[in-house]
Amino acid sequence: MSDIGFQILGVGAWGPNFQNWPELSAILNGEKLAAHEIKGPKPEVIPANERRRAPLPVRLAVESSWQAVNDAGLDPAELPCVFVSGIGDTQLTDYMCTVLATDNKALSPTKFHNSVHNAAAGYWTISTGCTQAANSVAGFQESVSLAMMEALIQCQAEQRPLLITFYDAPSSEVLCGLLKNDVSFAASIVIAPRGYSETRLDFSARVKQHQLKQAENHWPELDVQKMLQSCYAKNPSAKILSLLKLLASVEPRSSGVIELPLSQQTSLQITVAQSA
Amino acid sequence: MDIRLIDYQSTTAAGINIDALAKSIDSQQSGLRKNDLFGCDIDTWIGRVAAVDEIDLGEWQSRNNALAALGLKQGSITENLARLKDKYSPARVGIVIGSSTASIDRSEEGYRNLDENGHLAPRFQQPLVHNPHSPSLFVAHHSGITGPAMTINTACSSSAKVFATGARWLAQGIVDAVLVGGVDTLCLSVMYGFNSLQLISDTACRPFDQSRNGINLGEAAGYAILMRAEDAILDTGVVLRGYGESSDAHHMSHPHPEGLGARLAIQQALNMAKLSAQDIDYINLHGTASQANDLIEGKLIGSMFPKSTQVSSTKAWVGHTLGAAGITESLIAVDALRRNRVPGSLNLTTLDEQLDLSIQSDNLAKPLNYVMSNSFGFGGNNCCLVFAKAGDKL
Numbered sequence: 001m002s003d004i005g006f007q008i009l010g011v012g013a014w015g016p017n018f019q020n021w022p023e024l025s026a027i028l029n030g031e032k033l034a035a036h037e038i039k040g041p042k043p044e045v046i047p048a049n050e051r052r053r054a055p056l057p058v059r060l061a062v063e064s065s066w067q068a069v070n071d072a073g074l075d076p077a078e079l080p081c082v083f084v085s086g087i088g089d090t091q092l093t094d095y096m097c098t099v100l101a102t103d104n105k106a107l108s109p110t111k112f113h114n115s116v117h118n119a120a121a122g123y124w125t126i127s128t129g130c131t132q133a134a135n136s137v138a139g140f141q142e143s144v145s146l147a148m149m150e151a152l153i154q155c156q157a158e159q160r161p162l163l164i165t166f167y168d169a170p171s172s173e174v175l176c177g178l179l180k181n182d183v184s185f186a187a188s189i190v191i192a193p194r195g196y197s198e199t200r201l202d203f204s205a206r207v208k209q210h211q212l213k214q215a216e217n218h219w220p221e222l223d224v225q226k227m228l229q230s231c232y233a234k235n236p237s238a239k240i241l242s243l244l245k246l247l248a249s250v251e252p253r254s255s256g257v258i259e260l261p262l263s264q265q266t267s268l269q270i271t272v273a274q275s276a
Numbered sequence: 277m278d279i280r281l282i283d284y285q286s287t288t289a290a291g292i293n294i295d296a297l298a299k300s301i302d303s304q305q306s307g308l309r310k311n312d313l314f315g316c317d318i319d320t321w322i323g324r325v326a327a328v329d330e331i332d333l334g335e336w337q338s339r340n341n342a343l344a345a346l347g348l349k350q351g352s353i354t355e356n357l358a359r360l361k362d363k364y365s366p367a368r369v370g371i372v373i374g375s376s377t378a379s380i381d382r383s384e385e386g387y388r389n390l391d392e393n394g395h396l397a398p399r400f401q402q403p404l405v406h407n408p409h410s411p412s413l414f415v416a417h418h419s420g421i422t423g424p425a426m427t428i429n430t431a432c433s434s435s436a437k438v439f440a441t442g443a444r445w446l447a448q449g450i451v452d453a454v455l456v457g458g459v460d461t462l463c464l465s466v467m468y469g470f471n472s473l474q475l476i477s478d479t480a481c482r483p484f485d486q487s488r489n490g491i492n493l494g495e496a497a498g499y500a501i502l503m504r505a506e507d508a509i510l511d512t513g514v515v516l517r518g519y520g521e522s523s524d525a526h527h528m529s530h531p532h533p534e535g536l537g538a539r540l541a542i543q544q545a546l547n548m549a550k551l552s553a554q555d556i557d558y559i560n561l562h563g564t565a566s567q568a569n570d571l572i573e574g575k576l577i578g579s580m581f582p583k584s585t586q587v588s589s590t591k592a593w594v595g596h597t598l599g600a601a602g603i604t605e606s607l608i609a610v611d612a613l614r615r616n617r618v619p620g621s622l623n624l625t626t627l628d629e630q631l632d633l634s635i636q637s638d639n640l641a642k643p644l645n646y647v648m649s650n651s652f653g654f655g656g657n658n659c660c661l662v663f664a665k666a667g668d669k670l
């Protein structure tokens with residue numbers, strides 16, 4: 001395969017001690033920010049009556065998507081999008097499975113339609129009037145690398161910008177022994193094909209094959225403060241921090257490389273350099 | 277880009293494999309039955325694949341994974357995957373599976389069997405099963421494919437979109453072959469969920485009929501192996517000619533009243549295929565038999581396509597198989613293309629009086645060159661696919 005050259009036009013973020021990309025960027029550059037008390041964002045772009053019914057994973061995803069699109073200065077209605085969550089909405093899974101284990105199995109119709117994995121993509125396209133292709137994918141622990149690869153290939157094929165949003169909310173109590181996430185995290189990036197506009201950094205990506213099978217997939221070490229380290233370890237979507245750290249770096253550097261595991265015998269290698 | 281289907285298989289209530297399904301279609305024999313799903317007392321009909329009940333996968337067990345495994349056993353899919361892994365390498369083969377339920381059937385069962393402390397019992401401690409990526413994780417494990425494996429979960433368009441993604445992966449060259457698929461199983465979540473939306477029929481479903489009163493749910497597994505034409509190790513004579521993906525931007529569970537997103541997806545698929553509406557010989561409609569879908573989709577198709585385009589919904593054979601519907605119905609259309617036989621719209625007696633379409637309950641022998649399949653899902657997520665016979669002129 002040939003390498004895919006791309007740019008990052010805008011970023012959005014929401015997590016345990018940051019509510020936007022400038023705050024996350026500061027943390028990634030060593031600043032200490034305390035945890036905030038807010039349980040979840042309230043994205044203004046969702047109309048108030050819909051926002052009340054929107055579950056936490058949806059609000060995380062839509063808030064960070066909205067930030068990224070504004071940062072990129074693009075019209076969300078014109079952007080195709082790829083949404084990914086590693087564990088899905090386990091609070092709604094918990095609600096449905098609990099009700100369905102009783103004699104009266106009547107479900108709330110709103111909770112049922114909110115339980116689809118593409119709820120975030122649905123609320124986003126409805127709120128922004130976006131009629132473009134919206135994808136919603138899952139890759140469990142490899143969610144970030146698979147969604148990144150999928151979005152990069154679509155961006156390359158269509159030669160236009162695209163929104164990617166990574167989001168995971170804390171696991172429900174019953175499932176948290178298996179799906180160990182206990183923090184809310186969302187990040188979004190708007191990508192564009194190389195040459196789309198003038199940017200400070202230039203990225204390229206390639207899928208690498210490996211001779212040996214990996215018994216367990218290893219993500220890059222990330223040197224960040226404790227709270228973010230824990231988020232990176234437990235929240236499947238927070239694995240995007242490895243790329244965001246490269247992006248946030250304030251030191252002028254010639255290049256940086258990260259390798260994200262995709263499958264037992266493949267990985268996604270992303271290289272960043274100063275734009276020529 | 278010339279993307280070929282080199283092999284395909286389907287497992288539904290109307291046939292354990294694609295040949296059995298073709299026989300059911302030819303003889304107009306539906307696979308639907310009165311609801312007998314364990315633990316579910318809703319008065320309706322379902323498309324249940326009984327052979328799934330016999331399968332136990334141990335640590336990978338879920339009804340969904342069991343159906344995925346049963347589907348992989350059909351025809352020559354497993355044999356051809358072995359050839360491809362051998363010819364290239366297991367890392368140069370990809371997996372893209374669409375699903376809406378994933379293994380939530382297993383989570384439901386786990387919750388029915390919580391221990392006294394409210395924890396999952398040991399046999400349900402399956403992190404690789406209780407998550408939305410479970411179908412692809414299992415298929416990768418089961419098939420020995422070690423290339424990228426991704427799950428698409430866009431409700432009822434999930435396993436139509438796998439063709440678009442698979443084609444893009446091949447065009448970019450990250451893999452030499454892709455196993456695309458769709459697996460969804462009957463479970464209480466979808467039965468009681470659709471019941472809460474008052475969308476379920478108490479009779480066998482009647483897509484596009486004046487007297488239709490709702491959907492029947494079904495379960496299915498479907499697979500196709502896609503390759504670039506120049507590499508294709510087998511020739512079924514079928515090409516993926518175009519795809520269209522769009523959003524309604526309207527409502528989470530109700531289609532856009534004028535079918536805005538559906539129109540965009542259909543137009544996009546025609547554009548990519550370099551075809552016009554009159555070139556399409558047959559459309560396998562989404563046709564769920566809900567009041568809203570059939571009226572909106574029927575009006576849209578009537579306004580976009582001439583009467584020379586035959587249309588039908590095949591959901592009265594297999595039920596609405598949700599996340600597996602896209603590939604199940606695409607493969608019915610592909611099989612129709614190869615056999616030059618248009619499936620009828622089973623259970624149709626009187627067409628909705630607001631519609632004007634070339635649709636009937638009987639099957640039809642007709643030379644086919646281009647076929648289309650529509651899939652529309654919750655969240656307003658739409659996908660349309662166009663398949664052609666190889667060697668047609670562009």
